[in-house]
Amino acid sequence: MGPVTSPVPPDPATLQPCLPSPLQEIEDPPFARRGVRLLLKRDDLIHPDLPGNKWRKLEPNLRAAAAAGARALLTFGGAYSNHLRATAAAGRLLGFTTIGVVRGDELADAPLNPSLARCAADGMRLHFVDRGTYRRKTAPDVIAALHDRFGAFQVIPEGGSNALAAQSCSQLGRELCRAADTVAVACGTGGTLAGLAAGLGLGQSALGFPVLKGGSPHFLQETVEELQRAAFGGRCGDWRLDDRFHCGGYARRTPELDAFADAFEDRHRLPLERVYVAKLLLGLTTLADEGAFPPGSTVAAVITGSP
Incomplete structure (x- = not known):
């Protein structure tokens, strides 16, 4: 038996996001001692029920579904x-x-x-x-x-990631144009990174931290490239992946991750979502400690969810 549907056609225009999402600068010791500024792109504040990249990726797919009469x-x-x-x-x-x-x-x-x-x-x-x-x-x-x-039913892909989603997420890159040298995001299905990189300006780079343990070191790179081909006609933007911080796989946690997240929360009174955001910030902090970001540069972390 099929699902019972609403007699009123859905209207995605009724969703009112808070855009652009705010930028928040925080003073964090691992970055400050290297002379690096850390900004948080608070996409978690876009919408109370559809925060961050979830709203950015879902919104065009919802519009397409409504237009198709789904x-x-x-x-x-x-x-x-x-x-x-x-x-x-x-x-x-x-x-x-x-x-x-x-x-x-x-x-x-x-x-x-x-x-x-x-x-x-x-x-x-x-x-x-x-x-x-x-x-x-x-x-x-x-x-x-x-x-x-x-x-x-209308199918929405896993993670909401398709060409429509990547095109929508390019607006995220445009919102961060000239704000930072490096913009980083946690990656599940790759749609946000695909769009983010396409929207950034010259001299900016995007950095993705996979939160899944893939079957091969290149699994997500190929996915992001495929999404960019579908959305923009080919690979675009300066981007790369660092797959060292998945902590064992999706929704997996390690004592190191929990200790890092607890300490970060204590310093900044900012609750960290552990599936994506904590892994993103652990990766950036490790890279800062390794000297990966030049003194005087600015790093922006896209906060895509809330606990």
Whole structure:
């Protein structure tokens, strides 16, 4: 049986973000002793329910779904996916029915963690699949089986990352044009980095910190390049990846990460989201200690989520 949909067509124009998001300079010892300025691009303040890159990537996909007459959205994510939470919130706010395909059928009989509980509270129907099926999630037979189960829906890709999302995230780069020499972001599916790098100006570079432990050291680089080809016609902007700070994989944590995040929170009274933001700042702090940023330069960290 298909999902029950709202009789009122969803209107993404009703989402009112706070743009551009503010820049916050903080004095942090590992940067200050190297003569480097640290700025935080507070994208977590864009929208209370769709913070940061989630709003930037979802908004054009929501507009496309509404224009196509879709009333239901289906998307994919892991057990701690911020993208699933944001899609569920968008459904609640706009009247879309939402379906979340969750990696790991072993989770189906377990109590919902806070992220999935929030999705369910916002009306998302959760569908757990085994990891093998999840790897094939976009295969025609898998999508056909999902249509048989849930009826008509518009697919939004995992993480919301596609050409539309990358084009939208290029605005993030334009907002940071001339603000910093290096702009860094934590990466899940690569869409934010693809757009960010395209929007930055001459002399600026983008730095991505993958939060997943990939199957090969180049897995996300190839993904970002593919997104840029689809969105902009080819690789663009000066960007690179540093994959040393995933801490074991998505939503994994280490004592080093927790100790770093606790100390940073104590110094600045700024709660750090641990899946993305803490890993981003751990990576930047390590690079500062290594002397990777020249004295007198400015580094901006894109804060893409909140705890």
